[in-house]
Every structure is written in structure tokens, then in C-alpha cells.
Amino acid sequence: MIALDTTDRRILRLLAGDATLSASAIGRRLGLSQPAAWRRIRKLHESGAIRGQRLDLDHEKLGFGVTVFLGVKLATKGRVSLEDFERAVTAIPEVQTVEHILGLYDYRLRVVARDIADFERVLRRRIMTLPGLGNVEANVLLTEERRPGPIG
């Protein structure tokens, strides 16, 4: 486990808001020298505390008005069917995330579509034809808020 001090946490929080901030910009905000800020930023990347970057795009402005979460239960189980299902589902471009979960469902999928008609097309042509698919429950996303998490 990676131990962070208060300054590391503040840097992490700034980078979670804007990963393109330079070491000197971060240094200025937190009262650190540019080299000191740079060393800490590099440490956050190298230690794996930051696992990558994500482009936060306005889906509506790009014409993707609908996001639906699908809870998927597989009809048949066994190692082979899980692998077949995972391979097929990750190849669908409209499927943004696939999570393997434990509980009511086997997988949770995040699906984007232009509108409800487009979602129906994705559901019928791509989701319902997945190998081993059983029950599907759909919940349409209305609002979403990502919180900073326990780094404050």
C-alpha cells in the first residue's frame, strides 16, 4: 500500500481535476518549488497511485444523449462461457465499461447511445445476441456525480 502525506493528497486532488497541470503550476498553488512538485508528481505516477488519465467529454454535445446501465445475468455458467461472454461484450463499441460483480447480477455494463431508438438497436443487435446471455435489467442514467473520494 502506498502511503501519502497531506501534500501528496492535495496534488492528487489537483491532478484528478486537471491532469495537464504542470509541475510549476501545482508548485505555485501549494507553495512548493517546481522541482519538489515534479518529484512528487512523478512519485504518484510511478507508485501506481495514478493509474492513468481519462478524457472527460460532454456526451450530450457529441450526440450521445442516452446512457443505460445493464445488469446482466448469464444463462449458462462455466469458465468457457464467461470468457466467451467477456470477449464478445468488450468488443461492442457502445459498451463503455464492463464490471464483473457479485450479487444479483454477473456483469454490469455501461452502454452509450445517441437516443432511445439507437439504444434499442444496440440492445437488439449487439446485446441480446451475446453468447450465454440470460436476464437483462436496464436502468437509464439520469444524473451522475463523481466525488473526490477519501483524499481530502
Add this chain to the structure above:
Amino acid sequence: MLDDTDRRLLRQYQHAPHLGPAELAERTGLTPATCARRLDRLRNSGIIRANRAVIDWRALGYEVEVSLRVSLDKTDPRAFDEFIAEARNVPEVIEIQTFLGRVDLRLSVIARDMAHYQQIYRSAILTLPHIADIEALMHVARIKSDEGLPL
């Protein structure tokens, strides 16, 4: 509004958000100046909202992630607002989503281990207002998580 070049640029950028303007220009076959100008325009028009660092909570010692699907008591018109306002005060809640469907809300909660999760669940989650029903799903693995749009 968006032309094919913008879409090509966004496609490259969303799959490699760590790239700088010069590298992006090279991959999309644009001049660095054109690439920088287009990125500025995409940012100014709000299409690119941000480029964010993704925190690996597991690396920071948060081994457990649970999805809590919540149904609210909708007889109270303030149920959503009050529930969400209080859920925001729980630091371990990293995502709040609202839905149209069988569930009203979903909270993503992280914890150091099961004992820690149990403690958060009892002291911070079950005390949230207007809960009618709550159901927990445990995360096992992320199979795909790039969140790219099919542009």
C-alpha cells in the same frame, strides 16, 4: 460543428489522454499548430470538459468496492435532494448516480477491507435519509473501463 478531423482527433485523444499536442498532431496527421488550435476550440466549446488523472484506490489501500443500489421513499418530495446532499458528506462515496428504472440511485463506496466497509455501511450509509430499500453488489473485476465514446 464537429468535422471528421475533430472526431479523428478525439478518437485518438480519448484512447491516449496522456499524449501532448505534439504527439497527438503526429498521430492524427495534423500540424502541431492546427492540432493545438482544434484542441483549444474543443475545450472552449465545452466538448472536452477536462483531462483527469484516474486514482487507483486499490493501490492506496482501498481493497473493497461495493455498488449500493438504493430505492427511496418517494412519498417525500425532498427525498432525492436530501439523500444526495447527505451522501456527498461521506468521503468513501466516490460516485452518485440517479436512474430511471427499477432502482433510484446507485452509490459507489470504497473501503480498506470488509471490516471498514461494515463500519461505513452501518454508521454512514444506513443513516442516510429516506432509504426504502438497499441492495449491495460487490465488485470482482473491471473487464473494460476505458469509457471511450464510439465517435
